[in-house]
Structure formats: structure tokens, C-alpha cells
Amino acid sequence: MTPTVLLPLRHYLNDGYGVKSWLLTRDHKRIALLYLAAVTFFFFVGGAFAVVIRLELATPAGDLVSDETYNKLFTMHGVMMVFFFLIPVIPSVLGNFLVPIMIGAKDLAFPKLNLFSWYIYMLGGLFTLYALVAGGVDTGWTFYAPFSTVSSTTNVIPTALGIFITGFSSILTGLNFIVTIHRMRAPGLTWFRLPLFIWSTYATSLINVLGTPVIAITVLLVAAERLFHFGFFDPTVGGDPVLFQHLFWFYSHPAVYIMVLPAMGVISELVAAGCRKPVFGYHFVAFASLAIAVLGFLVWGHHMFVAGESVYAAMIFSILSFLVAIPSAVKVFNWTATMYKGAVSWETPMLYAYGFIGLFTIGGLTGLFLATIAVDVHVTDTYFVIAHFHYIMVGGTIMGYLGGLHFWWPKISGRLYNEALAKVSAFIIFIGFNLTFFPQFVLGYLGMPRRYHAYPPDFQVLNVLSSAGASILGVGYLIPMVYLMWSLRYGPLAGANPWGAAGLEWTTTSPPPTENFAETPVVDSEPYQYPARVEEYFG
Amino acid sequence: MADHAGAHPAAEHPAALAHQFDDLEQQKEASTLGMWVFLVTEVLFFGGMFVTYAVYRNAYPGAFAAGSRELDVMLGGINTAVLITSSLTMALAVHAAQTGNRRALVWLLVATMALGGVFLGIKSVEYYHKLVEHHIPGPGFRFAEAEYLKHAQIFFSLYFMMTGLHALHMIIGIGLMLFMLRWAWNGTITTEYYAPIEISGLYWHFVDIVWIFLFPLLYLIGRHV
Amino acid sequence: MARLEPSDLPGDMTDHIVPTRVYYTIFALLMLGTALTVAIAYIDLGVLNIVAALTIAVTKATLVVLFFMHVRYSTRLTWAVVIGSVFWLAILLALTMGDYLTRSWQVYGSV
Numbered sequence: 001m002t003p004t005v006l007l008p009l010r011h012y013l014n015d016g017y018g019v020k021s022w023l024l025t026r027d028h029k030r031i032a033l034l035y036l037a038a039v040t041f042f043f044f045v046g047g048a049f050a051v052v053i054r055l056e057l058a059t060p061a062g063d064l065v066s067d068e069t070y071n072k073l074f075t076m077h078g079v080m081m082v083f084f085f086l087i088p089v090i091p092s093v094l095g096n097f098l099v100p101i102m103i104g105a106k107d108l109a110f111p112k113l114n115l116f117s118w119y120i121y122m123l124g125g126l127f128t129l130y131a132l133v134a135g136g137v138d139t140g141w142t143f144y145a146p147f148s149t150v151s152s153t154t155n156v157i158p159t160a161l162g163i164f165i166t167g168f169s170s171i172l173t174g175l176n177f178i179v180t181i182h183r184m185r186a187p188g189l190t191w192f193r194l195p196l197f198i199w200s201t202y203a204t205s206l207i208n209v210l211g212t213p214v215i216a217i218t219v220l221l222v223a224a225e226r227l228f229h230f231g232f233f234d235p236t237v238g239g240d241p242v243l244f245q246h247l248f249w250f251y252s253h254p255a256v257y258i259m260v261l262p263a264m265g266v267i268s269e270l271v272a273a274g275c276r277k278p279v280f281g282y283h284f285v286a287f288a289s290l291a292i293a294v295l296g297f298l299v300w301g302h303h304m305f306v307a308g309e310s311v312y313a314a315m316i317f318s319i320l321s322f323l324v325a326i327p328s329a330v331k332v333f334n335w336t337a338t339m340y341k342g343a344v345s346w347e348t349p350m351l352y353a354y355g356f357i358g359l360f361t362i363g364g365l366t367g368l369f370l371a372t373i374a375v376d377v378h379v380t381d382t383y384f385v386i387a388h389f390h391y392i393m394v395g396g397t398i399m400g401y402l403g404g405l406h407f408w409w410p411k412i413s414g415r416l417y418n419e420a421l422a423k424v425s426a427f428i429i430f431i432g433f434n435l436t437f438f439p440q441f442v443l444g445y446l447g448m449p450r451r452y453h454a455y456p457p458d459f460q461v462l463n464v465l466s467s468a469g470a471s472i473l474g475v476g477y478l479i480p481m482v483y484l485m486w487s488l489r490y491g492p493l494a495g496a497n498p499w500g501a502a503g504l505e506w507t508t509t510s511p512p513p514t515e516n517f518a519e520t521p522v523v524d525s526e527p528y529q530y531p532a533r534v535e536e537y538f539g
Numbered sequence: 540m541a542d543h544a545g546a547h548p549a550a551e552h553p554a555a556l557a558h559q560f561d562d563l564e565q566q567k568e569a570s571t572l573g574m575w576v577f578l579v580t581e582v583l584f585f586g587g588m589f590v591t592y593a594v595y596r597n598a599y600p601g602a603f604a605a606g607s608r609e610l611d612v613m614l615g616g617i618n619t620a621v622l623i624t625s626s627l628t629m630a631l632a633v634h635a636a637q638t639g640n641r642r643a644l645v646w647l648l649v650a651t652m653a654l655g656g657v658f659l660g661i662k663s664v665e666y667y668h669k670l671v672e673h674h675i676p677g678p679g680f681r682f683a684e685a686e687y688l689k690h691a692q693i694f695f696s697l698y699f700m701m702t703g704l705h706a707l708h709m710i711i712g713i714g715l716m717l718f719m720l721r722w723a724w725n726g727t728i729t730t731e732y733y734a735p736i737e738i739s740g741l742y743w744h745f746v747d748i749v750w751i752f753l754f755p756l757l758y759l760i761g762r763h764v
Numbered sequence: 765m766a767r768l769e770p771s772d773l774p775g776d777m778t779d780h781i782v783p784t785r786v787y788y789t790i791f792a793l794l795m796l797g798t799a800l801t802v803a804i805a806y807i808d809l810g811v812l813n814i815v816a817a818l819t820i821a822v823t824k825a826t827l828v829v830l831f832f833m834h835v836r837y838s839t840r841l842t843w844a845v846v847i848g849s850v851f852w853l854a855i856l857l858a859l860t861m862g863d864y865l866t867r868s869w870q871v872y873g874s875v
Contacts, residue, residue, distance in 0.1 A: 100559075107559040109569045175576045182841065183569045184559070210852050213580040217587035221700065229677030230696035232591060237676075237689045238602075243594055246860045247587055297855055301863065313863035575842055579849040586853040590860055597864065612802065619798050627791040630782075630832045637781045737834075744832045748825045754798075755817040759805035763813070 005495040008509040026111035032097035046080030062454035070453040071138035078141025090262035104186025124166025131155035145233035145244040149225040160219040174208030188523035200265025203289040215251035249300035263400025273501035274350035275342025278528035288327035295324040321371035348422040352403030359395025384444025410494030429476035435469025602687040604761025606694030625654035636733035
């Protein structure tokens, strides 16, 4: 009854074999897979540090590792996860794969630059791995001066250079996306006919281009101060360490929007496809992406409420931080409204989408608590902050990434993964995640400071819950590795559009041909055109 | 069946056209926008140092003025004139490319590079002066006005960092011009395909603009004392 | 052909060849500005010295951007990119200096 699904004869995966055809490729889809392999590697490196951290924190005494080693553990966990996983993952994997296809183009504007970006990412990663192997860094991923510039005896410079180099990968990818989206859309594809994933990717690219250069110069200043005894943040010559924090957070706050905006773009796509409805308030969601990108640059001082910035500056940053929550809330409302009276489905991508909406809301609301100066004075630098950002970055970004990976896996690989195993993993991840991080809100509120590996025995129960949750979460992340790899060889063939979803990517074969489309598509309708009557799409 | 998507007859498929673009027009627009977006990143990159400069000049005006007086206004002024002239030769080079004047294009590119070289030469002389006067920050730093001994180090740290990174960008610019020179010489640049010259020019002018700000901010503080 | 028409093609620098006398004029103005900024530096104008220096520098930079970099003849998108970059730098500068300049302000009344 169901027509036999065939693999296309020619597609991007069999268009050339051998290591050279991959390492010298200019095909954005192959480059996306190069990134996929790389970010997955760095994710597990960063995750390994998390395992040791949670193991240490299962007991109140700091007995598993020394103080110095613990400092290195949380530093390397942060550096790996932030700079080598969270910031690049969705733009470089899903973005690289999907942007040209979603706009009906043959490739990005600058394919060679795209490959170069991957090599730069790997080079930066190599520098940081060297620092790791050479004994690690102990400054915290935030590299605060003057510890990082004067007192730390660890491998600050290789790590700083690694971040500097990898930063260029973000900058060049962002540049590539901006030019591509402006100049290479298919005929008829006006801005307001673009999928919301493209809007989010565009907004993210703006942040990449505007913010990353500032951290680039900041880490260079840190390296120069260490290497040449230049005085920029050194109090002994009149420098101000808080200036480092201004420059650092000017990038690092928008960086968190680099991490979450692409995930929001994914969720828009998943919700539309999973509910067979256009996203409610498309224009509002599109503008909200831009608003998040712009407002995100105005709030960095909320990381410095107790660092010594002026009270008046603090108040301005606090108010602006409240404002930036509004476009995020608009998106959450609009996704929810999309689900209302939609043909809501329960496939794995949708499970991740629902998880995202709930967990991101919790993370976002707790961000408002932190934006309130009076509350922040008590919970800053405690586990409350850690729980807040993990809810957004893990409950948000990683859920969004996994949802997107599952949703587009059939397009990327031409195969279907095992849905039962995938659903089980999604549940394990959800439970493991909440068990790991919810107790941390309580711990932080009760006063447990971050970056300490010894704590009063009263906090042990909550810490043990958190560590137990982490082990469950770890299992949850490992299972998809297994069934996704398995599906590459043994999964059933997917066909062009297994989800029955709308979007240019579903009009081409799975996997797509190297040039993406047999003929350049012409767009003449709004996005997310689903039939009014709900159909059964799955046999 | 069509051999590959968007197949064009040879006449519409000039050698310079990359496969992801439909025509040279789109390619030129994309490349130009790409260079402009890159320049945005450079504005923010140098901008971080300008902000650092603003914070510390506001905090230590006396030390900054004293430090500035130790720089050579004549050499700095000459360098400013050199760079402005190189921007002129660069703009004229683009004009030559647009009008198909290959000889002029080649000479103007050479002139631009030569002026860049002069700039770097003068900069090296200045750096040497700073070295022998012990104005390099760190343990070996010496300063005549003792009350500024600490804060003047911030001034000179900024001086070296800002002019150093600027010089590095200059060197990259000269390297870029070498490529352009090669393409101008071997006929790759035509009246149809001169975008690389234009785009390299954008980069070069940007580096000039950075110096337009660096010169007064570093060399011309406290001169009226 | 198979490309969305940019709404900003007229006035695009694709076809516009700037006459060389414009370049020479701008060059002269830039040299003049340089001489001016050096001369003014040797006159004590108090706080106006920095204002004058920056005004001249911004004017020179604007001339380079508009004429040497052809922004005068470019698309609205290019204008948006140029203005955006300056605006973003202004955000970094303004909010950072805002902290430093208000550090000494009292919170309530006098102490």
C-alpha cells in the first residue's frame, strides 16, 4: 500500500568517496557533518569533566580531587561546553546543513570560507586540548582578571588563544549566513516567507558578527598582559579588573543568545510541523528574534551587580534585563498558541519541543529573579545561577538541538531512526535533567556557593540527588549516539518527506543531491502551508 | 535529463563565476556585502581597545598627556599623510580597474603597497625609539615624570597594542595587495570582474580609518602644555 | 534570472564610476584635516581639545567612508551595515563609560 521508498541514485553522501573528498569538501552539507563529529567529540570531553565534578560533589568533603584540580575541572567543563559545543552546535551543524536548502540555494555564499571556518574551529580546539593535556586552566571559563592575567600559574595563554581562534569560526559562519540570507534567496522568497529557523539563524549571525570580536580583543589583552606585562587590568599600575568584566560580558551575555536563539528557531519548526499549523503570530516571532539579538547586547552588566559597578549602571542593566525577557516570552506564548487546536503529535522531535518550552520557561523566569538586583545580591555566585543557566543551555539549547537532530535526521541521512528507543531516551533525558538541576535551585537559594567542591553536610542530600540525576542524564545522551549511528546502515529509508512537513527542505530527496535541488525552486506561498483538514501522516 | 541544476550556456558562465551564484552581479553583491560585514567585526575588534583607551584616559588624564608627549608628532603626522595618500592611490586603482586601465592599475597597486611599506618602516623606527627610551611597559619601564610611572604604563600598553594590531592589519593588507597585483598583472581583473580590487580597497580604507583615529588619540594629547 | 531582485539596485555601486577629481578633492580635504588637527592640538582649548580632535577625525573618517569606500553611492543595506557597526560600538562605549562616570555618585542625599 505504501509506495516503496528508494534512495536517490546520486546524493551528497555518495558524491565522492575518501578522506580527501570530505576534508576538502565545499559542500555545506558535508561541512555540517564535519562539525557534527567535532562538536560531539567536544561535548563528551566537557561532559567527562561534569561527571568528575558531580562525583566529587556527592560527598561534602573535598576528597576526590584537590582544590586546584577542582578549579581546573569546572574551568575546562565550562570552556569546552560554552565555546566548543553550545555556541557552534546548532548554527554549524543544523544551520550549515539547512540554511541553503531552506532558502532554495545551491550552497552558502562562501563555501570555501565555510570549510575554512571548520578548520579554524578545529585549530582552536587543538590549542585548548593542548592546554588541557598540559595541565589545564584554573581561572573559571570567565577568566576574570587579575587572577587570569597575573596570579594563575596554569595554561591561560593557550586556552585564550584557542578561544580567540575558534571565535573566528563563529564570526565567519555568521558572516556567511548573513550574506547568504540577504543575497541568495530563491525567486519569490521574500523575508516574510522565510521559515522561522532562518530568522533565528539570521539574528544569531548578527550577534556572532557584532559580539565575538569583542571577546577576541579581550582574550588578546589578557594574553598580552600575561606575556608582555602590559597593564590593562592590573591594579598595580592602575588598571581596573572590572573593565575586563565589562569587555568579557559584552560578548558573553549575547553569547547565551547565540546559544538559545537557534534552538528557538528549531522549536518553531518542530511546533509547526508537529501540530500541522503555521506558527501563531509569525511576524511577532520573527521580530522577537531580532529583538532578542538587539536587546541582548544591552544587559551585560547584570553579571556584575556585586563586582563593583556603579549602582546607577546596575539599575539600568537590571531594567534592560527585564525588557529582554519580553521577546522570549512572546515566543513561548506563540508556540503555545500554535499548539492550541493543532493536530498535536507525540513523535520524538515534538517531545523535545515540549520539553524545551517548559524548561526554557523555568530557566527564563529564574533569569528574571537574577535580574532583580536585591535577589541577585543573595544568590549570585551560588548554585541558583548554575541551575538557571543549565535550564536554558541544557533544558533549552540541548533539547532544541536533539529535537532538531531527530527531526532532520531523515533528511540528513536518508534513514529513519528507531522511534521507540528515541522516545525512551527523550524521557530519560528529561527526568535526568530535572533531577540534576532542580535541586541546584534549592541549593543555591540555601546558600551553597558555586565553584566549591566542599560544602556543609546539610547540603548533601540535594547534591546526591543532583549527582544521581547526572548519571541518568549521561545515559540519556549516550543512547541516541547508538541508535542514530545504527540507523545509518540499518534504518528504514525515509523518503523525501517522512513527517509530511512543509518547507523547501522536504521537497528535495533524502539525502539531498549535492546541489540541493534538481531545479531552483520558486516560492509563491507563505510558510507552513498545512491542509486545513488534519490528515493521518503515519502508516 | 538536465545534467546539473541551473546549467548555463558557456556565454553566461564566465570563468570567474562561482557555482553557487547565478550571475556575476549576484557574486559581486555577495562579496561586497561579505567584506562590509567583515569590516563590522573589525570595528568592534578595534573598538574594544578604543573603549579601554576611553576608560583609562578619563581616569588618568595627566599620565596620558605625559605619555603622549613622548611620542614623535612629526613621524606620526608623516605616517598619517602616507596612509591618506595610500588611500588615494587605492581609490584610483579601483577606478583604473573599472575603466580597464591595466597599466595604471598595476602601478597604483604597487604605489599603495609601497606607501604601506613606508608606514611600517616609520613605525619600526618609532618602536625602536620607545625601546631605547625604556617606554615598553613591564619591569624595565622608566618614566621621567615620576608621579606617572604607574599609569603611563597603561598608556604605553595601549599604544603598543593598538598600533601593533594596526600594523599587523597593515601587513595583511599588503599581502592582500600582492594577490591583487598578481591578478591585475595576469589579466584576471577586467572591466566585468573588478570586485576583488574594490573589496580589497574597502579593507585598505578601513585600516586607514583606524589610523585616522589613532593618530590624534595617541599623539596629540597634552601638546599645548 | 533565477534570483530575487534586490529592491535597492538603483544607486548601487555596481555601475557607478566615481570621477577621479572627486578622489583628489577628498585627498586634499583629508590632508587639510590632518594639518588642522595637529595645529589645534598646540592651542589650549581645555576640554574642547578632545572635542575638536574627535570632530576632525570623525569628519575625515566619514569622507573616506562616503567617497573612497563608495558608500555615498551604495545600497541602503550597506548604509545600515556601516551605521550599525558604529552604533554597536557606541553601545559598548556608552554603557561602559556610564558605569565609570557614575561610580562616585551618591545613592541617597549626601554622605
